[in-house]
Amino acid sequence: MSKPVELGSLKVGHNIVIDGEPCRIVELEKSKPGKHGSAKVRLVAIGIFDKVKRTMVGPADSKVEVPIIEKRSGQVVSTGDTVSVMDNETYEIVEVPFPDEEKLAASLEPGASVEYWKIMGRYMIVNVKSS
Numbered sequence: 001m002s003k004p005v006e007l008g009s010l011k012v013g014h015n016i017v018i019d020g021e022p023c024r025i026v027e028l029e030k031s032k033p034g035k036h037g038s039a040k041v042r043l044v045a046i047g048i049f050d051k052v053k054r055t056m057v058g059p060a061d062s063k064v065e066v067p068i069i070e071k072r073s074g075q076v077v078s079t080g081d082t083v084s085v086m087d088n089e090t091y092e093i094v095e096v097p098f099p100d101e102e103k104l105a106a107s108l109e110p111g112a113s114v115e116y117w118k119i120m121g122r123y124m125i126v127n128v129k130s131s
Contacts, residue, residue, distance in 0.1 A: 001068045001120065007041045008060030017065035018054040021047050022119050030060065049122060070118040073129070076110050083108055083125060085116055096123040104128060 002017050010016060012028050023045035033039040039060040046053050058064070074085040074094070082095045096116055099105050107128040108114070115127040 002065040003068060004063045005066045006060070007058050007062050007064050008039065010041070010043070010064075010066075015048070015067050015069065016043070016045055016056075017067055017120075018045055018056055021050065021052070021054070022067040023047050023054055048119060049124065067119050071115065072118060073113065073115050076108055076112045076114060078110055079108055083114075085114060085123075085125070094123055096125050099125050 008030065010025060010028065012025050014025050016023055016025060025043050025045045027044040029042045031040045031042075037059075040057060041060050042055070042057045044053060044055050056064075072087055072089070074087045077084040077086050077093060079098070082097055083099075084093055085096050086093050094116075099108070104125060104127075108125070113129040114125050115129065116123055116125045
């Protein structure tokens, strides 16, 4: 899920959808409106899931999509190629890809409490809560 927002209202650290991929903005430059045109926004963003750098240039008043991030907590049921996480509220089990971050991956074990994000129908583990 995503919602439309004006390009000129975004800041560094915000999220944006570029080429159908949710990204976090790392650089942003706004130019002033000129004699013959509107203000332009140039931004560089890195993909949340694939870590690919993407750039975008557009008028500040144009609409862009911003992903809606659902921050949820759950408990690890099993690990393997993916991590099975049972949601603490709905009790549904979701398959989450194994995280790339070594510190995070090392602390994943059955019974561990985790915080995971659901972004545009995809999941990622962001934190292991200490018990």
